[in-house]
Amino acid sequence: MRYAITLIFLLFGLVNSVLGFDVEVLRANGKPLAGALVSLHGEGMVLPESQHIELNQRELRFDPQITLVPLGSTVVFTNEDKVTHHVYSFSKPWREQFRLKKGEIRNAVMGTAGEVALGCNIHDWMLAYIYVLDTSLYGLTDEDGHIQFSAIPSQALTLKIRHPRIRDGRGAVSQVLSTELREENRVTIKLKRKLLPKRDQIPTDDDEYLY
Amino acid sequence: MLLKLVKFLSSLLVTVFSFYTSFLYAETRISGLLDLRAVDSNTDISWIDAGLAPTRFAADDDVALGQAxxxxxxxxxxxxxxxxxxxxxxxAGNSIGINELYIKYAPAPRNPWHIQAKAGSFFPEISxxxxxVGWTSRVPLTNSAINTWIGEEVxxxxxxxxxxxxxxxAGREWDFTSSLSLFVNNDPTGSMLAWRGWAMHDRQLRLGEEIAIADLPTIGSEMGFENQSPYYDPFTEVDDRPGYALSMSIKKTRGPGLKYYRYDNxxxxVSVRDRQYGWHTRFDHLSFSYPLRTSTRVIAQWLSGSSLMGFKTEEHVDIHFSAWFLSVTEKxxxxxxxxxxxxxxxxxxxxxxMDDNxxxxxAWTLGLRxxxxxxxxxxxxxIALKEKNYARKYFNQPIDIGFSQSQLAFQWRF
Structure with a gap:
């Protein structure tokens, strides 16, 4: 939730920044897509400082389900359940697997940008996503599918939209920010394909697990 | 019952302790279910006491150990x-038994193709x-006819x-799974369906457990199946020919799932060993699950197969069997x-x-937990069950009967 309302931006030493740039993300049916990750990418952008970011296993779910992580940051996996979890990912940016017993903590440094899909080899329904970002200009769309960047640098930029349910471009849509778009100060991205089914983590059978 | 329980728990402690020490550094998890029942049934002699009634409990049962x-x-x-x-x-039978015992190899997936393997004795992944825990049902207490049979013989x-x-x-909506099994020690399977018919209960047969067959005119008789023991053991190998099972399934993320399962032992x-016949049993099975809402789940299973025992020219058994159920659970x-x-x-x-199979x-089953x-x-x-079981005529009982059974269970899960 804190990511939904947090919009990180940095004022660069560069001068000509444009004031206020609005991005709207719509689903194929025209309805807004909330919680989509919108990021702006360009050459030599200054990255935010690396942080320690928590990702818990709680009540047989990953919590939060979507984590935004600046490149080089550490994700702290904490198992708050009474059962063991076997966290794995075979996504390109982070191929890893480890078991976490109850109460155990494990740190993992995210050194490559991109989407990391996480699963649990024991609890099939557990599913989470880490987005490792090599930019400081990013945020999640609100309920109306909007996000506003207060200032963007004048350099060449590419806009990227990502969400676990997006089918277009295998989960990522990119658009180069043209001069026209910059002048309009706004862009609407409408997805072409229907979204994938909801990714909620609902245990198929929960009463064997005393959490 | 209490004595048995104490014996069970003590032998279990020994087993657990010995296993635990041998895997001292391994991670161990013990879980279980203790289920005590009050039963009201109007069925006659249960199949477990060599009767033909399809239920586990009969009119003379009032309290019972449902599951331990x-x-x-x-x-x-x-x-x-x-x-x-x-x-x-x-x-009936020996009081403590092994229901399942297997080694499982389940590495964390390294790509979207996830391989897993199992070796040992285990239930087919059908129900x-x-x-x-221990292949018990969450709600209702009694398994459907199909899963009752799996728990008995398969x-x-x-x-x-x-x-x-x-x-x-991998950002797609469907998961696909397929499996192949090769197995032994399941050659007499099919006997229960032929000689008793489908049943409805939650009593599993354990490895090596023998069950008395109803005293039918052909069992152990010169005019019928002379070599059949009056005790039936489904988990034996009669002809040293392995069987196979395969499955294919698709499941949508948070959506419907469909699975096909094929079994052929x-x-x-025409083989006989240790007074158990080989029954060539094969079946096709389809299962369907659909989460209507987060709290509502619809499941259905369908099974159709056949079993053949004996020379076709002489006394033999040749049956075709089928069953299906549809169930809705609201949480x-x-x-x-x-x-x-x-x-x-x-x-x-x-x-x-003299061998009418x-x-x-x-049946209708209503369960609440x-x-x-x-x-x-x-x-x-x-449970309200109506059936025609033609073998009843050999016991001078009406073929056409209706049963009802009510149960109340107190369950402790750990």
Whole structure:
């Protein structure tokens, strides 16, 4: 939730920044897509400082389900359940697997940008996503599918939209920010394909697990 | 019952301790279910006491030990684990037994193709109802006819390899899974369907457990199946020919799932060993699950197969069997309510005299479970069953009968 309302931006030493740039993300049916990750990418952008970011296993779910992580940051996996979890990912940016017993903590440094899909080899329904970002200009769309960047640098930029349910471009849509778009100060991205089914983590059978 | 329980628990402690010390550094998890029942049934002699009634309890039962199951899981390494399920029943046969025992290899997926393997004795992955500890049902108490039969006669002792495509981990909506099993020790399977018919209960037969067959005119008789023991053991190898099973399934993320399962024990129908015949049993099975809402789940299973025993030219058994059920379960905060309808049928295709295997019936099951907390539950169930079982004529009983059975269970899960 804190990511939904947090919009990180940095004022660069560069001068000509444009004031206020609005991005709207719509689903194929025209309805807004909330919680989509919108990021702006360009050459030599200054990255935010690396942080320690928590990702818990709680009540047989990953919590939060979507984590935004600046490149080089550490994700702290904490198992708050009474059962063991076997966290794995075979996504390109982070191929890893480890078991976490109850109460155990494990740190993992995210050194490559991109989407990391996480699963649990024991609890099939557990599913989470880490987005490792090599930019400081990013945020999640609100309920109306909007996000506003207060200032963007004048350099060449590419806009990227990502969400676990997006089918277009295998989960990522990119658009180069043209001069026209910059002048309009706004862009609407409408997805072409229907979204994938909801990714909620609902245990198929929960009463064997005393959490 | 109490004595048996104490014996069971003490032997179990020894087993657990010895396993635990041998896997001292491995991770261990013990879980179980203790289920005490109050029963009201109007059926006559239960199949477990060599009767023909399809229920586990009969008119003279009032309280019973429903389930006493302990499941142990030892995680040997990241990918390798050992699972064992032991149980105690206070009815016929030996009191303590092994329900399942297998080694599982389940490495974390390294790509969307996820491979897993199992070796040992385990249930075929068919039942959508028996998802509780030790293959018990969550709600209702009694399994459908199909899963009752799986719990009685169908167990794979061998290896199973499965390959799953994890679509949901790769941004797709469907997961695909297929598996292949090779197994032994399941050659007499089919006997119960022929000589008793489909049944409805929650009593599993354990490895090496023998059950008395009803005193039918052909059993052990010169005019029928002379070599058949009056005690039946489904988990034996009669002809040294392994059987196979395969499955294919698709499941949408948070959506419907469909699974096809094929079983063929490839038994030689003219083989006999240790007074158990080989029954060439094969079947096709389809299961369907659909989460209507987060709290509502619809499941259905359908099974159709045949079994052949003996020389076709002489006294032999040739049956075709089929069954299906449809069940809806609604989950409330502390309650689970379930309603199920099913039909079942055994067709007799041979002309062996005094061995009428025909059966036809249907049943309604209503189940309710109240979870007091994470560990304690109270469950109630009502079953109304109607059937025609033609073998009853050999006992001068009416073929056409209706049964009802009510149960109240006090369950402790740990």
């Amino acid at each position: 199951v302990i499941a142990a899981h030892w995680q040997i390494s990241n990918a390798l684990s050992l699972d064992g399920v032991t149980s105690l029943y206070d009815d 959508l109802e028996n998802t509780g 167990k794979l002792s061998g290896v199973q390899v499965s390959l799953q495509n994890l679509g949901k981990m 490839r038994a030689n129908p 409330f905060t502390h309650f689970r309510l379930s309603i199920r309808y099913e039909t079942f049928n055994v067709e007799d295709r041979d002309r062996t005299p 025909r059966q036809k019936g249907d 109240y979870d007091v907390n994470k560990s304690f539950s109270v469950a109630a169930e009502y």
